[in-house]
Amino acid sequence: MIRYALVCEAGHGFESWFPSSDAYDDQAARGLVTCPFCDSARVDKSPMAPGVARTDRARPPAATPAAVPAPAPMPMLAEPERQMRALLRMVRAQVASTAEHVGARFPEEARKIHYGEADSRPIYGQASLEEARALVDEGIDVAPLPMLPDDRN
Known part of the structure:
Protein backbone atom coordinates (compact mmCIF):
# COMPACT_ATOMS: atom_id res chain seq x y z
CA MET A 1 0.00 0.00 0.00
CA SER A 46 1.79 16.82 -4.36
CA PRO A 47 5.11 16.71 -2.53
CA MET A 48 4.98 14.60 0.61
CA ALA A 49 7.58 13.84 3.23
CA PRO A 50 8.27 10.11 3.32
CA GLY A 51 7.97 8.19 6.57
CA VAL A 52 11.44 6.78 7.24
CA ALA A 53 12.23 4.62 10.26
CA ARG A 54 15.27 5.63 12.28
CA THR A 55 18.02 3.07 12.56
CA ASP A 56 20.28 4.98 14.94
CA ARG A 57 18.23 4.07 18.03
CA ALA A 58 18.04 0.76 19.81
CA ARG A 59 14.76 -1.07 19.38
CA PRO A 60 12.69 -1.63 22.51
CA PRO A 61 12.45 -5.23 23.68
CA ALA A 62 9.65 -7.27 22.12
CA ALA A 63 6.47 -7.05 24.13
CA THR A 64 4.66 -10.09 25.40
CA PRO A 65 1.07 -10.49 24.17
CA ALA A 66 -0.35 -9.31 27.50
CA ALA A 67 1.78 -6.15 27.39
CA VAL A 68 0.82 -5.01 23.88
CA PRO A 69 -0.73 -1.55 24.23
CA ALA A 70 -4.08 -0.74 22.70
CA PRO A 71 -3.87 1.07 19.35
CA ALA A 72 -3.74 4.84 19.59
CA PRO A 73 -7.07 6.52 18.89
CA MET A 74 -7.53 8.27 15.56
CA PRO A 75 -6.66 11.97 15.72
CA MET A 76 -9.61 14.14 16.61
CA LEU A 77 -10.87 16.77 14.22
CA ALA A 78 -10.56 20.40 15.25
CA GLU A 79 -13.83 21.85 16.57
CA PRO A 80 -14.48 24.15 13.56
CA GLU A 81 -14.09 21.21 11.15
CA ARG A 82 -16.30 19.00 13.32
CA GLN A 83 -18.98 21.72 13.32
CA MET A 84 -18.69 22.20 9.55
CA ARG A 85 -19.05 18.46 8.92
CA ALA A 86 -22.08 18.30 11.22
CA LEU A 87 -23.66 21.20 9.33
CA LEU A 88 -22.97 19.54 5.95
CA ARG A 89 -24.53 16.30 7.22
CA MET A 90 -27.61 18.28 8.32
CA VAL A 91 -27.87 19.88 4.86
CA ARG A 92 -27.69 16.45 3.20
CA ALA A 93 -30.28 15.03 5.62
CA GLN A 94 -32.62 17.98 5.00
CA VAL A 95 -32.40 17.54 1.23
CA ALA A 96 -32.93 13.77 1.52
CA SER A 97 -36.01 14.26 3.71
CA THR A 98 -37.66 17.01 1.63
CA ALA A 99 -36.69 16.23 -1.97
CA GLU A 100 -37.29 13.33 -4.32
CA HIS A 101 -34.24 11.22 -5.16
CA VAL A 102 -34.23 10.70 -8.93
CA GLY A 103 -30.78 9.10 -9.17
CA ALA A 104 -29.07 9.17 -12.56
CA ARG A 105 -32.22 10.69 -14.11
CA PHE A 106 -31.40 14.01 -12.43
CA PRO A 107 -30.42 15.96 -15.60
CA GLU A 108 -33.50 14.71 -17.47
CA GLU A 109 -35.88 15.44 -14.56
CA ALA A 110 -34.35 18.90 -13.95
CA ARG A 111 -34.94 19.79 -17.61
CA LYS A 112 -38.55 18.51 -17.52
CA ILE A 113 -39.27 20.64 -14.44
CA HIS A 114 -37.52 23.69 -15.91
CA TYR A 115 -39.39 23.49 -19.21
CA GLY A 116 -42.77 22.80 -17.55
CA GLU A 117 -42.99 19.19 -18.75
CA ALA A 118 -43.20 17.90 -15.15
CA ASP A 119 -44.60 19.26 -11.90
CA SER A 120 -42.29 21.59 -10.03
CA ARG A 121 -40.79 19.81 -7.03
CA PRO A 122 -37.45 19.57 -5.23
CA ILE A 123 -35.27 16.77 -6.59
CA TYR A 124 -31.75 15.48 -6.10
CA GLY A 125 -29.63 12.82 -7.77
CA GLN A 126 -26.46 12.28 -9.74
CA ALA A 127 -25.04 14.24 -12.65
CA SER A 128 -21.59 14.31 -14.14
CA LEU A 129 -19.67 17.58 -14.13
CA GLU A 130 -20.40 17.95 -17.86
CA GLU A 131 -24.14 17.33 -17.33
CA ALA A 132 -24.26 19.87 -14.49
CA ARG A 133 -22.47 22.47 -16.63
CA ALA A 134 -24.93 21.86 -19.48
CA LEU A 135 -27.85 22.40 -17.08
CA VAL A 136 -26.34 25.67 -15.85
CA ASP A 137 -25.71 26.76 -19.46
CA GLU A 138 -29.43 26.19 -20.14
CA GLY A 139 -30.31 28.46 -17.21
CA ILE A 140 -31.40 25.62 -14.93
CA ASP A 141 -30.54 26.25 -11.29
CA VAL A 142 -28.57 23.33 -9.85
CA ALA A 143 -26.14 23.07 -6.97
CA PRO A 144 -23.89 20.23 -5.82
CA LEU A 145 -24.69 18.56 -2.56
CA PRO A 146 -21.61 18.68 -0.34
CA MET A 147 -19.94 15.32 0.13
CA LEU A 148 -17.67 14.51 3.06
CA PRO A 149 -14.58 12.33 2.68
CA ASP A 150 -16.05 9.67 4.99
CA ASP A 151 -19.21 9.53 2.80
CA ARG A 152 -17.12 7.82 0.11
CA ASN A 153 -15.90 4.97 2.33
Missing part, protein backbone atom coordinates in the same frame (compact mmCIF):
# COMPACT_ATOMS: atom_id res chain seq x y z
CA ILE A 2 1.14 3.52 -0.76
CA ARG A 3 -0.30 6.81 0.47
CA TYR A 4 -0.22 9.87 -1.74
CA ALA A 5 -0.83 13.50 -0.89
CA LEU A 6 -3.01 14.77 -3.72
CA VAL A 7 -4.26 18.15 -4.90
CA CYS A 8 -7.03 18.94 -7.38
CA GLU A 9 -7.15 21.72 -9.95
CA ALA A 10 -9.07 23.90 -7.44
CA GLY A 11 -6.26 23.55 -4.89
CA HIS A 12 -8.03 21.18 -2.48
CA GLY A 13 -5.49 18.96 -0.74
CA PHE A 14 -6.29 15.43 0.41
CA GLU A 15 -4.65 12.02 0.86
CA SER A 16 -5.52 8.62 -0.52
CA TRP A 17 -4.17 5.06 -0.32
CA PHE A 18 -3.45 2.86 -3.34
CA PRO A 19 -2.25 -0.74 -3.66
CA SER A 20 0.76 0.47 -5.68
CA SER A 21 2.04 3.45 -7.64
CA ASP A 22 0.92 1.67 -10.83
CA ALA A 23 -2.60 1.36 -9.39
CA TYR A 24 -2.65 5.13 -8.77
CA ASP A 25 -1.44 5.83 -12.33
CA ASP A 26 -4.07 3.51 -13.81
CA GLN A 27 -6.94 4.92 -11.71
CA ALA A 28 -5.89 8.53 -12.37
CA ALA A 29 -5.68 7.89 -16.14
CA ARG A 30 -9.22 6.44 -16.06
CA GLY A 31 -10.58 9.46 -14.13
CA LEU A 32 -11.33 7.41 -11.02
CA VAL A 33 -9.25 9.53 -8.63
CA THR A 34 -11.47 12.48 -7.71
CA CYS A 35 -11.35 15.30 -5.20
CA PRO A 36 -13.63 14.57 -2.20
CA PHE A 37 -14.45 18.29 -1.95
CA CYS A 38 -15.36 19.27 -5.53
CA ASP A 39 -15.38 15.91 -7.36
CA SER A 40 -12.80 17.10 -9.91
CA ALA A 41 -10.91 14.30 -11.65
CA ARG A 42 -8.02 16.66 -12.48
CA VAL A 43 -5.85 15.51 -9.58
CA ASP A 44 -2.06 15.47 -9.23
CA LYS A 45 0.35 14.16 -6.63
Whole structure:
Protein backbone atom coordinates (compact mmCIF):
# COMPACT_ATOMS: atom_id res chain seq x y z
CA MET A 1 0.00 0.00 0.00
CA ILE A 2 1.14 3.52 -0.76
CA ARG A 3 -0.30 6.81 0.47
CA TYR A 4 -0.22 9.87 -1.74
CA ALA A 5 -0.83 13.50 -0.89
CA LEU A 6 -3.01 14.77 -3.72
CA VAL A 7 -4.26 18.15 -4.90
CA CYS A 8 -7.03 18.94 -7.38
CA GLU A 9 -7.15 21.72 -9.95
CA ALA A 10 -9.07 23.90 -7.44
CA GLY A 11 -6.26 23.55 -4.89
CA HIS A 12 -8.03 21.18 -2.48
CA GLY A 13 -5.49 18.96 -0.74
CA PHE A 14 -6.29 15.43 0.41
CA GLU A 15 -4.65 12.02 0.86
CA SER A 16 -5.52 8.62 -0.52
CA TRP A 17 -4.17 5.06 -0.32
CA PHE A 18 -3.45 2.86 -3.34
CA PRO A 19 -2.25 -0.74 -3.66
CA SER A 20 0.76 0.47 -5.68
CA SER A 21 2.04 3.45 -7.64
CA ASP A 22 0.92 1.67 -10.83
CA ALA A 23 -2.60 1.36 -9.39
CA TYR A 24 -2.65 5.13 -8.77
CA ASP A 25 -1.44 5.83 -12.33
CA ASP A 26 -4.07 3.51 -13.81
CA GLN A 27 -6.94 4.92 -11.71
CA ALA A 28 -5.89 8.53 -12.37
CA ALA A 29 -5.68 7.89 -16.14
CA ARG A 30 -9.22 6.44 -16.06
CA GLY A 31 -10.58 9.46 -14.13
CA LEU A 32 -11.33 7.41 -11.02
CA VAL A 33 -9.25 9.53 -8.63
CA THR A 34 -11.47 12.48 -7.71
CA CYS A 35 -11.35 15.30 -5.20
CA PRO A 36 -13.63 14.57 -2.20
CA PHE A 37 -14.45 18.29 -1.95
CA CYS A 38 -15.36 19.27 -5.53
CA ASP A 39 -15.38 15.91 -7.36
CA SER A 40 -12.80 17.10 -9.91
CA ALA A 41 -10.91 14.30 -11.65
CA ARG A 42 -8.02 16.66 -12.48
CA VAL A 43 -5.85 15.51 -9.58
CA ASP A 44 -2.06 15.47 -9.23
CA LYS A 45 0.35 14.16 -6.63
CA SER A 46 1.79 16.82 -4.36
CA PRO A 47 5.11 16.71 -2.53
CA MET A 48 4.98 14.60 0.61
CA ALA A 49 7.58 13.84 3.23
CA PRO A 50 8.27 10.11 3.32
CA GLY A 51 7.97 8.19 6.57
CA VAL A 52 11.44 6.78 7.24
CA ALA A 53 12.23 4.62 10.26
CA ARG A 54 15.27 5.63 12.28
CA THR A 55 18.02 3.07 12.56
CA ASP A 56 20.28 4.98 14.94
CA ARG A 57 18.23 4.07 18.03
CA ALA A 58 18.04 0.76 19.81
CA ARG A 59 14.76 -1.07 19.38
CA PRO A 60 12.69 -1.63 22.51
CA PRO A 61 12.45 -5.23 23.68
CA ALA A 62 9.65 -7.27 22.12
CA ALA A 63 6.47 -7.05 24.13
CA THR A 64 4.66 -10.09 25.40
CA PRO A 65 1.07 -10.49 24.17
CA ALA A 66 -0.35 -9.31 27.50
CA ALA A 67 1.78 -6.15 27.39
CA VAL A 68 0.82 -5.01 23.88
CA PRO A 69 -0.73 -1.55 24.23
CA ALA A 70 -4.08 -0.74 22.70
CA PRO A 71 -3.87 1.07 19.35
CA ALA A 72 -3.74 4.84 19.59
CA PRO A 73 -7.07 6.52 18.89
CA MET A 74 -7.53 8.27 15.56
CA PRO A 75 -6.66 11.97 15.72
CA MET A 76 -9.61 14.14 16.61
CA LEU A 77 -10.87 16.77 14.22
CA ALA A 78 -10.56 20.40 15.25
CA GLU A 79 -13.83 21.85 16.57
CA PRO A 80 -14.48 24.15 13.56
CA GLU A 81 -14.09 21.21 11.15
CA ARG A 82 -16.30 19.00 13.32
CA GLN A 83 -18.98 21.72 13.32
CA MET A 84 -18.69 22.20 9.55
CA ARG A 85 -19.05 18.46 8.92
CA ALA A 86 -22.08 18.30 11.22
CA LEU A 87 -23.66 21.20 9.33
CA LEU A 88 -22.97 19.54 5.95
CA ARG A 89 -24.53 16.30 7.22
CA MET A 90 -27.61 18.28 8.32
CA VAL A 91 -27.87 19.88 4.86
CA ARG A 92 -27.69 16.45 3.20
CA ALA A 93 -30.28 15.03 5.62
CA GLN A 94 -32.62 17.98 5.00
CA VAL A 95 -32.40 17.54 1.23
CA ALA A 96 -32.93 13.77 1.52
CA SER A 97 -36.01 14.26 3.71
CA THR A 98 -37.66 17.01 1.63
CA ALA A 99 -36.69 16.23 -1.97
CA GLU A 100 -37.29 13.33 -4.32
CA HIS A 101 -34.24 11.22 -5.16
CA VAL A 102 -34.23 10.70 -8.93
CA GLY A 103 -30.78 9.10 -9.17
CA ALA A 104 -29.07 9.17 -12.56
CA ARG A 105 -32.22 10.69 -14.11
CA PHE A 106 -31.40 14.01 -12.43
CA PRO A 107 -30.42 15.96 -15.60
CA GLU A 108 -33.50 14.71 -17.47
CA GLU A 109 -35.88 15.44 -14.56
CA ALA A 110 -34.35 18.90 -13.95
CA ARG A 111 -34.94 19.79 -17.61
CA LYS A 112 -38.55 18.51 -17.52
CA ILE A 113 -39.27 20.64 -14.44
CA HIS A 114 -37.52 23.69 -15.91
CA TYR A 115 -39.39 23.49 -19.21
CA GLY A 116 -42.77 22.80 -17.55
CA GLU A 117 -42.99 19.19 -18.75
CA ALA A 118 -43.20 17.90 -15.15
CA ASP A 119 -44.60 19.26 -11.90
CA SER A 120 -42.29 21.59 -10.03
CA ARG A 121 -40.79 19.81 -7.03
CA PRO A 122 -37.45 19.57 -5.23
CA ILE A 123 -35.27 16.77 -6.59
CA TYR A 124 -31.75 15.48 -6.10
CA GLY A 125 -29.63 12.82 -7.77
CA GLN A 126 -26.46 12.28 -9.74
CA ALA A 127 -25.04 14.24 -12.65
CA SER A 128 -21.59 14.31 -14.14
CA LEU A 129 -19.67 17.58 -14.13
CA GLU A 130 -20.40 17.95 -17.86
CA GLU A 131 -24.14 17.33 -17.33
CA ALA A 132 -24.26 19.87 -14.49
CA ARG A 133 -22.47 22.47 -16.63
CA ALA A 134 -24.93 21.86 -19.48
CA LEU A 135 -27.85 22.40 -17.08
CA VAL A 136 -26.34 25.67 -15.85
CA ASP A 137 -25.71 26.76 -19.46
CA GLU A 138 -29.43 26.19 -20.14
CA GLY A 139 -30.31 28.46 -17.21
CA ILE A 140 -31.40 25.62 -14.93
CA ASP A 141 -30.54 26.25 -11.29
CA VAL A 142 -28.57 23.33 -9.85
CA ALA A 143 -26.14 23.07 -6.97
CA PRO A 144 -23.89 20.23 -5.82
CA LEU A 145 -24.69 18.56 -2.56
CA PRO A 146 -21.61 18.68 -0.34
CA MET A 147 -19.94 15.32 0.13
CA LEU A 148 -17.67 14.51 3.06
CA PRO A 149 -14.58 12.33 2.68
CA ASP A 150 -16.05 9.67 4.99
CA ASP A 151 -19.21 9.53 2.80
CA ARG A 152 -17.12 7.82 0.11
CA ASN A 153 -15.90 4.97 2.33
